[in-house]
Amino acid sequence: MKSSALASGGLMISFSWLSSFKGPGLSGDSDLPDLPEQWHELTGYIKITPDNVVKIYNPNPEFGQNVMTTLPMIIAEELDADWQQVVVEMGPHDSVKLGPQFTGGSNSTRMYWKPLREAGAAARHMLLDAASQTWNVPIEELTTKAGMVMHGKSGKSGKYGDFAAKAATLVIPKGIKQKDPKEFTVVRHSKKNVEAAKIVSGKPLFGLDYKHEGMLIAMIEHPPSFGMKLKNFDATQTLQMPGIKNVFSLKLYEDGFELAGFDTRTFNDLLVVVGNTTWEVMNARKKLKVEWELVVETKETINNFGRKQEVVIPAGLPSSEEQHKQMQAKAKEPAALLRKDGDPETAFSNAAQILERTYNAPFLAHNCMEPMNFFAHVTDEKALLVGPLQAPGWTEPTLAKILHLPPEKIEIQMTRMGGGFGLRAYGHYLCEVALISKKIKAPVKLIYTREDDMTYGIYRPMYTATYRAALDANKNLTAIHVKGGGIPENAVHANRFPAGTVDNYLAEGWQLPSNITIGAFRAPRSNFAAAAEQSFLDELAEQMGKDPIEFRLELLKRGKENPVGKNNEYDADRYAGVLKLVREKSGWGKPENRKYSRGVAAYFCHNSYAAHVVDILMKDGKPYVERVFSAIDCGIVVNPDAAANMVEGAVIDGIGNSFYGKLSHKNGAAEQQNFHNYRMIRHSEAPASIEVHFVQNDIDPTGLGEPPFPPVFGAVANALYRSTGKRHYNQPFMDALLQQNNEPDNSTERAVDKKTDKANKKKAF
Amino acid sequence: MITLNINTKNYEVDVDPNTPLLWVLRDHINLVGTKYGCGVAQCGACVVHLNGDAVRSCVTKVSRAAGQQVVTIEGLSASNDHPLQKAWMELDVPQCGYCQAGQIMSAAVLLRENPNPTDEDIDNAMEGNICRCGTYLRIQKAIHLAAEMQRKGQ
Numbered sequence: 016m017k018s019s020a021l022a023s024g025g026l027m028i029s030f031s032w033l034s035s036f037k038g039p040g041l042s043g044d045s046d047l048p049d050l051p052e053q054w055h056e057l058t059g060y061i062k063i064t065p066d067n068v069v070k071i072y073n074p075n076p077e078f079g080q081n082v083m084t085t086l087p088m089i090i091a092e093e094l095d096a097d098w099q100q101v102v103v104e105m106g107p108h109d110s111v112k113l114g115p116q117f118t119g120g121s122n123s124t125r126m127y128w129k130p131l132r133e134a135g136a137a138a139r140h141m142l143l144d145a146a147s148q149t150w151n152v153p154i155e156e157l158t159t160k161a162g163m164v165m166h167g168k169s170g171k172s173g174k175y176g177d178f179a180a181k182a183a184t185l186v187i188p189k190g191i192k193q194k195d196p197k198e199f200t201v202v203r204h205s206k207k208n209v210e211a212a213k214i215v216s217g218k219p220l221f222g223l224d225y226k227h228e229g230m231l232i233a234m235i236e237h238p239p240s241f242g243m244k245l246k247n248f249d250a251t252q253t254l255q256m257p258g259i260k261n262v263f264s265l266k267l268y269e270d271g272f273e274l275a276g277f278d279t280r281t282f283n284d285l286l287v288v289v290g291n292t293t294w295e296v297m298n299a300r301k302k303l304k305v306e307w308e309l310v311v312e313t314k315e316t317i318n319n320f321g322r323k324q325e326v327v328i329p330a331g332l333p334s335s336e337e338q339h340k341q342m343q344a345k346a347k348e349p350a351a352l353l354r355k356d357g358d359p360e361t362a363f364s365n366a367a368q369i370l371e372r373t374y375n376a377p378f379l380a381h382n383c384m385e386p387m388n389f390f391a392h393v394t395d396e397k398a399l400l401v402g403p404l405q406a407p408g409w410t411e412p413t414l415a416k417i418l419h420l421p422p423e424k425i426e427i428q429m430t431r432m433g434g435g436f437g438l439r440a441y442g443h444y445l446c447e448v449a450l451i452s453k454k455i456k457a458p459v460k461l462i463y464t465r466e467d468d469m470t471y472g473i474y475r476p477m478y479t480a481t482y483r484a485a486l487d488a489n490k491n492l493t494a495i496h497v498k499g500g501g502i503p504e505n506a507v508h509a510n511r512f513p514a515g516t517v518d519n520y521l522a523e524g525w526q527l528p529s530n531i532t533i534g535a536f537r538a539p540r541s542n543f544a545a546a547a548e549q550s551f552l553d554e555l556a557e558q559m560g561k562d563p564i565e566f567r568l569e570l571l572k573r574g575k576e577n578p579v580g581k582n583n584e585y586d587a588d589r590y591a592g593v594l595k596l597v598r599e600k601s602g603w604g605k606p607e608n609r610k611y612s613r614g615v616a617a618y619f620c621h622n623s624y625a626a627h628v629v630d631i632l633m634k635d636g637k638p639y640v641e642r643v644f645s646a647i648d649c650g651i652v653v654n655p656d657a658a659a660n661m662v663e664g665a666v667i668d669g670i671g672n673s674f675y676g677k678l679s680h681k682n683g684a685a686e687q688q689n690f691h692n693y694r695m696i697r698h699s700e701a702p703a704s705i706e707v708h709f710v711q712n713d714i715d716p717t718g719l720g721e722p723p724f725p726p727v728f729g730a731v732a733n734a735l736y737r738s739t740g741k742r743h744y745n746q747p748f749m750d751a752l753l754q755q756n757n758e759p760d761n762s763t764e765r766a767v768d769k770k771t772d773k774a775n776k777k778k779a780f
Numbered sequence: 781m782i783t784l785n786i787n788t789k790n791y792e793v794d795v796d797p798n799t800p801l802l803w804v805l806r807d808h809i810n811l812v813g814t815k816y817g818c819g820v821a822q823c824g825a826c827v828v829h830l831n832g833d834a835v836r837s838c839v840t841k842v843s844r845a846a847g848q849q850v851v852t853i854e855g856l857s858a859s860n861d862h863p864l865q866k867a868w869m870e871l872d873v874p875q876c877g878y879c880q881a882g883q884i885m886s887a888a889v890l891l892r893e894n895p896n897p898t899d900e901d902i903d904n905a906m907e908g909n910i911c912r913c914g915t916y917l918r919i920q921k922a923i924h925l926a927a928e929m930q931r932k933g934q
Contacts, residue, residue, distance in 0.1 A: 079876030079913050207872050214877035215865040217813015217853035221878060224812040232807075257796065293816075294796075294803040384817050384825060384878040384912045433815075433878030434912050465818045656872055660918065664875055667914030690822035690910060699903035701916035 060106055060113060061090065061138050067162055067176035069096045072106035074113035075123045076405050077210075078435035079664075080720050081657040082123045084209045086131060088653055089124075092201040093135025093193055096175070097162035103209045108407040108427040116429075117406035119440050119535065121621035121718030124653055128716050136191040138182075145181035146173060161200075196651060196713045205656035210431065220431040222402030223388050223462070230390065231260060231459045233451045234296045236286040236303055237467060240683030241530045242332045243307045245284040252302035253288060258295030262288050262303070265450055267443070268417065276319035277409040280443035281472040281532045287451055293462060310530070328530050332683030335377065335477075338502060341527060342479050346373075350498055350525035353509035356580040357519035359485075362494035366485035370558055374482070374547035376746040378502075378678040379475035379536055380693060385433020386468040391448040392458035397424040400445055402460075403432035410442030414449055437535035441473050469693060470685040474678055475536035478506040478543040482551040485519070490559045494519035499547070502529045508544050511619060512590060513552065515583035516570035531680065537668065538721035541620035542728065546673065546746065549616035549729025554742060563615050563733070564598050567591075585619040589648045592710050593617055593626040596646035600708050601628035611642070614734025616726040623649040623722035624710075627666065629730040631738040637752065638738045640670050640731065643705045647723060650714035659707040662723045666705050669727020671696025674749040782846045786811065787855025797843035801835075802826045804842045805852060813853035813881045817910070824909030825878065827885040828852045834889040836908075853881035856888060863926035863934065864888055871922045875913035883909045887923050895930055897923065 060072035071087035087103045090096075106113045114130060139159060146164040147154040150171055158165050165172045196203075213220055238244055250262035265285045268274070286305060290296040312330045316323060363369060389402035398418055404410065407427040415422045432439055448461035463471070480499030487493050495517045499506030505524030514520055536542065556566035568591055573579075575587035594617050602608050603615070608630070617626035630642040643666050652658045675694035679686045687693035732743045745751070784791045786809060793808050800819075805811045805828070814837055817825030821836040828837045829851040830844070856862050864884050867873075874880045883906065890897055890905040897905070902923050911919065 079874075081875070205872075207869065208874060210877065211869045211872065211874060212860055214874045214880050215853075215868045215884060216856075216860045217811070217881045219812045221815075223816065226810065226812075292803065292807040294799045294807070297819075382912055384815070384823070384876065384910065386816070432876060434876045436912075465820075660872060660875060660915065663917055664914035667916060668912075671914070689820055690818050691820060695910050695912070696914070696916075697910065698906040698916045698919070701914070701920070703899070705917055 061094065061134065063175050063179040065176045065179060067097075067174040068100055068102055069094065069162065069175070070102045070104060072104050072113070074106045074116055075127065076116065076118040076407070076429045076432065077105070078118055078403070078405060078432035078439065080118065080123060080661060081208060081654065082118070083431075084206055085124055085654045085657060086127050087209070088201050088206055089128060089131040090135040092199055093132045094139050095159040095161065098201055098206060100162055105429055108411070108429060110408050116408055117440070118435060119405050119437065121623065121720040121722060123720075124716045125622065125718045132193050133191070136193045137187055137189070140188050140191045141182040141185045142175050142178050144185055145178035149178065149181060202653050203651065203655065206654055208657065221385050221433050222390070222430045223385055223433070225390050225401050225430060225460070227390060227392065227401075227458045229458050231289050231291060231455070231457055232293050232296050233287055233289045233448065233459050233461045234300055234464070235447060235461070235467070236288065236300055236305060237282050237471060238307050240332055241281070241472065241680070242310050242330060242683045244282065244310050245286050246306040246308040248286055248306065249304040252304070253299045256295065256299035256302060258291040259299045260289045260291070261455055262286075263454065265454060267446060267450065271316075272416075273316045273318050275409065275413055276317065277406065277441050278413050278443070278446075279441045279473055279532055279534055280446075285447060289451065289455055289459065297464065327528060329528050331530065333529055333531055334681050334683075335679040335686075338477060338527075338529065338680075339375070342477070342500065342502065345500060345525055345527055346479060346481060346498065348525070350500065350523040351505070353505075353507055353522040353524050354514060354580070355521050356514070356517070357494070359494045359496055359519040359521040362519040363483070363485045363496065365487075366493065367488040368486040368490070368558070369483060370486070370555055371481065371483045372551055372554060372742075372744060374480050374550065374744050376478045376543045376546065377676070378477050378531065378533070379672060379676045380469050380678045380687070381434070381436040381438035381473075381536060382469065382693065382695065383432070383434030383436060383438060386465055387438070387444045387463040387471075388461060389445050389448045390458070390460040391445070391452040393418060393449050393452040394456070397426070398449060398452075399426050399428070400449060401428040401430060402445070403430050403435070403439055404442055404445060405432070405435050405437075405439040406442070409440065410445050413442065413446060417446055418449055418453060436537045437539065438473055441534050465690070466688045469678070470688055472532035473534035474531065475539075475542065476504055476533045477502045480506045480544070480547045482547060484551075484555050486559065492517060492555070492559065494521070496521040497548070498523040498525075499544070500525035500527065501543075502527045502531065503533060504540065506540060506543055506547070508540065508584070508620075510582045510584045511544070512574070512585050513548070513570055515578045515580055515587075516574040518579055520579065537665075538620055538725045541618065541721070541725040545616065545618040545620070545725030546728030546732060549618065549726060550732040550742070550744070553614070553616070553729070553733040553736070562604070564594055564603060567594055567617065585624075589624045589710070590617065590619055593624045593646040593648050596708055596710055597626040597628050597644055600646060600706060601644035603628065612638075612734050612738035614730045614732065614737065616729030616733060618722070618726035618729070620725055621721045622717035623647065623719060625723040625726050627723070627726050627730040629727070629734040631734040633738065636756070638735055639700070640702045640734070641704075643702050645705065645707045645723060646710065647707065647719070648710035648712070649719045649722065650712065650717040652709050653716060655709065658709070658719055661719055662707045663705045665723035666727050667696060667701050669724050670700070670702070670731055673728040673731045673746055674700075675747050677747050677750070782842055784809075784842070784845055784850060785848065786850045787852060793842070795842060797841060799842045800838050801828065801840045801842050801845050801850070802837035805837060811852050811854050815878055815881060817879065817882070822910075823879070823882075824886060825882040827882040827909070829885060829889065832889070832892070834886050853885055856884065862888065863929040864891065864922065866929060866934070867922040867926035871918050871925060873915050873918040873922050875915055879909060879911045883911065883919055887919070887926070891923065891927055891930060896927060
C-alpha cells in the first residue's frame with residue numbers, strides 16, 4: 016500500500032490490499048473453471064485536486080454496461096464526494112493497481128463492489144485524519160458531506176481539496192467502517208452516463224476511432240469457410256492498387272502452441288493486406304487471387320486457467336442441416352450423467368402420462384455494432400496496443416509469448432467498446448494485429464469488415480435438449496428428465512431449478528465437436544437452457560391444469576422447505592420473489608389484460624434472478640411483443656436508471672434473437688454475411704413499453720448484464736403459443752412463420768429492408 | 781482534388797472519387813463520429829446529412845458530395861445543444877453508444893420535416909438504424925422529448 020504526493024500538491028491515493036471477495040469466474044457457466052478464489056491485490060485510483068475536483072479511474076472495460084459511471088459511483092459513495100465534482104477517466108491496464116479488469120460473466124459491479132467501497136472509505140478516512148490534525152480536533156467529531164469536512168462544535172468546514180496534500184502523506188488505513196445502505200446518497204440514486212455528451216457529439220471514443228501518427232490499415236482475408244486454410248496466393252494485382260503497402264501471409268500461433276482459455280481463433284494462417292486507408296485496403300482485397308485447401312483433423316492443447324485438455328478439431332465443411340441430423344442421432348446415444356436424484360427410471364416406468372418435448376437452437380453471431388478491430392505498434396523493445404476488448408489480462412500473457420516480450424513491456428489501452436456480448440473476451444484480433452505490426456515494423460490498425468466479423472466464428476453454440484416429465488394418475492409431477500447437448504458443449508445446467516424441487520430427477524449431457532469455433536455469448540448456455548426449460552415448464556403446467564406462475568411457486572416452495580439433493584445452485588426465496596413481483600406488476604390474471612397473449616418465464620443465472628411477462632398482440636399479421644414486465648433481483652442496484660436501461664436492452668435482445676437470430680452454414684460457409692441477410696430486431700419491433708422492477712434488498716450486487724436475457728426466450732415462446740396456438744420448439748421462432756407467409760428467412764438473401772427503403776425513398780441513397 | 785463542405789468548413793481531399801464519403805470523413809478528414817457498421821446501407825451507423833437529406837455515407841460516393849453541404853454529428857449543433865442531443869442525455873439513451881450518432885442524424889431529419897411525429901412516424905423513420913444494445917424504447921422517448929423541446933423553442 017502506498018500513497019504519494021503529486022508535485023501539484025494534489026492527492027493521489029493508490030490502494031492495494033488483500034481483499035476477501037470471492038473470485039469471479041464466469042459464474043460457473045459453461046465448462047469454464049473458476050478463476051482464482053482470492054485476488055490478493057485490488058487497487059482503486061483516486062486523485063483530488065486542491066480545487067476539490069475528484070478524479071476517479073474506472074478500472075473495468077466499458078462495453079455498454081455503464082461501468083464508467085457505475086463503478087466510480089461506488090467509490091464516490093464511500094468517499095462522500097460531491098458527484099458534481101467527480102471526473103471519471105478510463106484507468107490503464109494495471110491489474111496490480113486496478114484489480115481483475117475484465118468485463119464478462121455479469122461480474123463488473125459484483126467483483127468491484129467491496130474493493131471500491133474499501134477504497135472510498137479509506138480515502139475519506141485519510142481526509143478526516145488530515146483535517147483532524149490541521150484543526151487539532153478529535154477525528155470522531157468530524158463529519159463529511161458532498162466533498163466537505165465539517166466540525167460541528169467549532170463550526171469549521173473545509174473542502175476535501177484543502178486537506179488533500181496532507182492526506183497524501185498519511186498511511187492508507189485498512190478496515191475502515193463502510194456506510195449502512197440506508198445512508199447511501201450516490202449509490203441507488205440514478206446518475207447519468209458520464210460519457211453521454213461525448214457519445215451524442217461524435218467524439219472519438221471507440222477503438223475504430225483511434226488514430227496514431229503513421230498508422231497503416233490492415234485487413235485479413237479469411238478462408239471462405241470453416242475447414243479450409245490458405246494454400247497460396249497471388250497478390251500481383253492487389254499490390255498495384257493505390258495505397259497498398261504490403262501483402263503477406265503470417266502464422267498466428269506456432270505449431271504446438273498451448274492455447275489459453277480465451278485464445279480461441281478460427282484461422283491460423285493469415286493472409287494480410289496492408290495499406291494507407293480503409294477503403295483502399297477493402298478494395299484491394301478484392302483483387303487477391305487465393306487458393307484455399309482443406310484442413311485435416313487437428314489436435315490442440317488448451318490450458319484453461321490451469322486445466323489442460325486435448326481437443327480434436329475435426330476436418331470437413333460443415334452444413335447446419337447435416338449438423339442438426341448429427342445432433343439428433345447423438346441425442347439418442349447414452350450420455351454423461353450430470354445429476355440424479357431418487358429413482359427417475361421407476362418413476363417414468365410407473366407414469367400415467369409422460370410429456371416429452373425437444374428444443375433446438377442455432378449458432379448465433381454476436382454482431383457487435385463496432386466490428387472487431389485493434390491498433391498495435393510493436394517494436395523490438397515494447398508493444399502498445401489500443402482498442403476495444405473485454406479482458407486485457409487474459410490476452411496479455413499470450414501477446415507476451417508470441418511477441419517474445421516480457422508482459423511489462425506490453426501496454427494495452429482500453430477504449431470504449433461498440434458492444435461486446437462475450438465476443439471481445441477472445442483476443443485473437445490483438446494477437447493478429449500485434450504480429451502484423453511486428454512484421455511491417457509500423458503502427459497499424461487491423462479492421463474486420465462486417466462480413467469478416469460475422470463469418471469468423473466464435474458463435475453462440477448450437478444446442479438441443481429433450482425434456483421429459485412423468486405424471487401420475489392424479490396429474491402429480493413425479494419425475495423430470497433432461498438430456499441436452501450441442502456443438503461443441505452440453506446444453507444443461509444440471510443443478511439449476513427445477514432440480515431440487517422434484518423427487519426423481521435425471522440430467523444428462525453430451526457434446527459434438529466441430530471446426531466451427533464458439534465462444535461466450537451473453538449468458539452462455541443459460542440463453543438456451545432457459546428457453547427450453549421455461550417453455551417446457553409452461554407446457555407441463557398446462558398439462559397439469561395449473562397456472563404457470565403458481566406451478567413454479569409450488570415447486571420453489573418444495574425446493575425451499577424440503578429440497579431434493581445437494582448442490583442446488585439457486586436461492587428458492589429470491590427465485591420466487593421475482594415471480595411474485597412480476598405477477599403483481601403485470602396484473603397477471605387481471606381481466607383487463609385478456610386482450611394480450613401472455614407468456615411468463617423466470618430464470619437464475621450469473622448469481623441473479625429475473626422474471627418476465629411478455630404480452631403479444633398481432634400487428635400487420637405478425638406477432639408483436641407490445642409490452643414486457645420485468646422483475647429482477649440483483650441485490651443492491653447501484654445506478655437504477657442505467658440498470659433499467661440494461662434490462663430493457665436484454666429484453667429487446669432476447670426478443671430479437673428468439674425471433675430472428677440464426678447463423679447457419681452450407682459446405683462450411685456462413686449463409687449470413689451482413690445485416691441484409693442476418694436479421695436484427697429493428698426499431699418498430701421493440702415493445703411499446705418495458706416496465707422494469709427491482710426487488711429491494713440489501714444484498715451486495717450480484718450482477719445484471721446477463722441474467723435478464725435468458726428468460727426472455729422462454730417468455731416469448733410461451734406468449735407465442737397463446738398467440739398462434741402452436742408451441743414453438745425451434746429457434747428462431749419466426750422462421751416457421753416467415754416461411755408460412757412465404758417471406759424469406761435468415762438463410763435467404765433479403766435485398767434491402769423494405770421499411771428502410773420506404774422510409775428513405777425520398778432521401779438520396 | 782475534390783472540394784467538400786462539411787459542417788460549413790471547406791476541405792480539399794485527394795481521393796478516388798468512388799471512395800465512400802464515410803471513409804473520407806473518417807480516414808482523411810478525421811471526423812470519426814460517423815460510424816462504420818455494415819458498409820451496405822443496412823444499419824444506419826453512418827448516416828450524415830447531404831443537403832439536408834439523411835444519406836448512408838458508406839454507400840455515398842464522395843464525388844456525389846462534392847460542392848454539396850454535408851453535415852455530420854460533429855456539426856449538428858454548435859455546443860451539443862440540438863434538442864435531440866439534449867433529449868438523448870436527459871433520458872440517458874446510450875448503452876455502448878456506437879450507433880447513437882447515426883440514430884440522432886436520422887432523427888434530426890425526421891424532426892425537421894415533421895416537428896410533431898407520432899409513434900408510427902418515428903418507427904418508419906428509424907427502421908433503418910440498428911441498435912444492437914436495444915435502446916430503441918429510449919430512442920423513441922427521446923425523439924418525442926426533443927420534439928417537445930423544439931416546439932417550446934428550447
